[in-house]
Amino acid sequence: MSDHSISIVPRQSVYPDKEIKAKEILDWLVSLDIVKPTTSDCILSSTDGYPISEGARTVSSDPDLLPFGLWTSGLEIITERQVFHTGQNGMEGLICPNCKQDIANEDWDFLSEWGDNKSNHLTCPLCNVATDIHQFKFTPEWGFSDLGFTFWNWSSLTDSFISDFKQKLGCDINLVYTWI
Known part of the structure; x- marks a missing residue:
């Protein structure tokens, strides 16, 4: 188990x-x-x-x-x-609140902004807009x-x-x- x-x-x-x-x-x-x-x-x-x-x-x-x-x-x-994070459950989707695109399959380096305590925002790798991390929709x-x-x-x-x-x-x- x-x-x-x-x-x-x-x-x-x-x-x-x-x-x-x-x-x-x-x-x-x-x-x-x-x-x-x-x-x-x-x-x-x-x-x-x-x-x-x-x-x-x-x-x-x-x-x-x-x-x-x-x-x-x-x-x-x-x-x-x-x-x-969800561990083995992974991430099925990650929707940018600005461009509404699913960025879950992009390079996850954009998460380091938050993880390294440089910002409370994520910068979308597709539209390049920085938004508070809690505005992104993570699934799960x-x-x-x-x-x-x-x-x-x-x-x-x-x-x-x-x-x-x-x-x-x-x-x-x-x-x-x-x-x-």
């Missing part, structure tokens, strides 16, 4: 007071017993994550598929600029932010939980499904 994740990512390249918001979200998740308050080696990262807890059953669309028996089963909180969805919450090997999250999470963040989000 391969690992997968669901990331909730604000649609903001630079999230204001990201460390404060990360702690606020963690405290909320702990208060609902969705994750445990202490970290452990439960994520695919060099850092530790927050282990899944019994309350996760209340926010999962399929609680019987939650990874209680898996080593990799926790929450990773990211507070550094990161491209939240990708995320671009310096804040993100990745749930490792969890089953689908409920719409109400995603709505509550979005409200806590105070902005639109991307939901990124990654297969490794």
